Amino acid sequence: MSSDASNENGPDLAKGVPIESLGEAGLLSGHVGDDAVLIARLGDEFVAIDAACTHYHGPLAEGLIVGETVRCPWHHACFSLRTGEAVRAPALSPVACWSTEIRGDKIVVLHKKAPAAGSVTSPAGAPQKIVIVGAGAAGFAAAERLRRLGYAGSLTMLSDDAAPPVDRPNLSKDYLAGSAPEEWVPLRNDAFYADQRIDLRLNVGVSRLHVAAQEVELADGSKVPYDRLLLATGAEAVRLPGPGMDLPHVHTLRTLADSRAIIARAENSRRAVVIGASFIGLEVAASLRARGLEVHVVAPEQRPMERVLGPQMGEFVQRLHEEHGVVFHLGNTASAIDAQQVSLKAGGSLEADLVVVGVGVRPRLALAEQAGLAIDRGVVVDACLQTSAPGVFAAGDIARWPDPHSGTAIRVEHWVVAQRQGQTAAMNLIGGREQFDAVPFFWSQHYDVPINYLGHAESWDEISVDGDIAGRDCFLRYKRDGRVVAVASIYRDIENLRAEVEMEHVFR
Known part of the structure; x- marks a missing residue:
């Protein structure tokens, strides 16, 4: 390896590095052959794992050691430094572990360890049949964690989507912009569900929940029995009340099919109008600019995202998009949409070959309401994510939980929150009493600028x-x-x- 390559990839850890080179952070990245490896100090011990987060390949050396884990700097995924396990979403896959030894005043990384044999078994008294309604962030994370926890019973996921679980944040970011291939979008390949004995049923509508009988009734009248149930029905995009929403060039963005449809329309479009200056709306605007479209954003607020980020950050986001050619029409709304243009309430109109409506989402509560579950602007759950019906849990965009950090009951529409709630629900579906107390976190990407938000x-x-x-x-x-x-x-x-x-x- 040339000296240039060695510098680019960090020190050769197989030759050893001085102990003091880890510094105060206790982390140092380098390489062993072609593999990027991270050394971490745990007290008087030194351990080594793969250097890149398995979520979006964030540099773990720039992260933070917490206990015996390391947290990724980009999106707060968390890995065990001893086992490599992905212990907190958004990462779901483990990193490899490497053996180390001390030689004099140096740490040497020897070789990659074989993956540990699975030793977790299903706890005594675990239910025989678990059904998950919904295959979004919470539903998938719950199913994946259940198998990792050793749950061996029947596991069924019911989804009204045509696609298996996908990385939804990518649908408005890199995938929509054309910089991420479609093979990056599925959370797992098709073989995963068969290998893990997850009965994933797509294009399946659920019409009713029979809580007393412990059955889920499908749209075709058939019934799926359960011992424990997780409701993870997510949210749906809000549609505008005025005329034009059903026109073929007007889209919302929630599913892979939605993103594909926008991409297909963008290929033959010159000018797009995005209605709504939400995170999704502005990420769509950035992605369409990356595809070379002229983009106009219409929104009622005076500054984009001011309600969440405040006026200073809102002004910055607006200027950032304007620097990239986006034209804002703030303090305004769309009054009508036709085949060629969007009419504005304040007067005038905008030509549009493509219209994307991003004015928010609403939780899908119909099943919970029909089943008689307690509702308060979401499905009410306790700290363990159990609903008012014993054995029925809820997670993700529909769940309103008692948040210890804000001291109030909150409902949050964040991808990472939904995933982490799914992981907590998995533990409790098989008899655990784990409380959900993660601090809400989300990220938003605008061109080359990432915004990380923590708390509520x-x-x-x-x-x-x-x-x-x-x-x-x-x-x-x-x-x-x-x-x-x-x-x-x-x-x-x-x-x-x-x-x-x-x-x-x-x-x-």
Whole structure:
């Protein structure tokens, strides 16, 4: 290997590195042959794992050691430093472990260890039949974790989607922009479901839940019995009430089919109108600009995303998109859509070959309401995600849970939250009593600028800014009554991770 290649990939860990080179963070990345490897200090021990997160290949060396785990700086996935297991979403696959030894004042990485043989068995008293309604973030994460926990019983997933579980955040980001191939989109390949004995049923509508009889009734009248049930029906895109929503060039974005349809329409379009300046709406705007379309954004607010991120960050996001050619029509709404244009309430119209409506989502509560479950702007669950019906759990976009960090019951529409709730629900479906107390987290990507948001702040009375928002190097604290309830950052990943740990410790 040339010296240039060695510098590019870090030190050759097979030759050893000085112990002091790990520094205060206790992390150092390098290589063994062609493999990128991370050394981590655990007290007086030194362990080694693969250096890249299995989610989006984030650099774990730039992350944070917490206990005997390391957290990814990009999207807060978490891995065991001893076993390599992915212990918290969004990563679902483990990293490999490597053997190490101390030679004098150096740490040497020897070889990759064989994967540990599965030794987890289903706990005594686990139910024989578990049914999951929904195959989004929460539903898939629950099924995947159940098998990792050693659950050996019948496991059925019912989905009204035509596609198996997909990486939904990619649908509005890289995949829509054309920079991620379709093979990156499925969370697992088709063989996974057969190998794990997960009965994944696609294009299946669920018409009713019979809680007393412990049965799920399908649209065709057949019934699927269960001992424990997880409701993970997710949310659906809000549609505009005015005329034009059913026109062929008008789309919402929620599923893989939606994203494919937008891509197909974009190939023969020159001008797009995005209605709504939400995270999804602006990610779509950025993706369509990447495809070379002229993009106009129509939204009623005065600044995009101000309600969530505040005025300073909202102004920055608007300027960022304008720098990339997006034209905003704020303080305005669409009054009608026809085949050639979008009419604006304030007057005038915009030509449009493609219209994407991104004005939010609503939780899919019909099944829960029909079954008589407690509802309060979502399905009410306890700290263990159990609904008002024993043996019936809910997770993801529909669940309203008692959040220890905000001190209130909240419902959050975030991908990582849904995945982590699915993982907690999996434990409790087989008899555990694990409380869901993860700090809500999401990320949003706009061109080359990532925004990481941690916590939950429906309101605040102060925003403190450290750094320079316009310079794309900042850390914002959202405070209420003097207490930090949420943070947002751009390229301050390690600070965001530390804030997560601080928020976790406050309530533990």
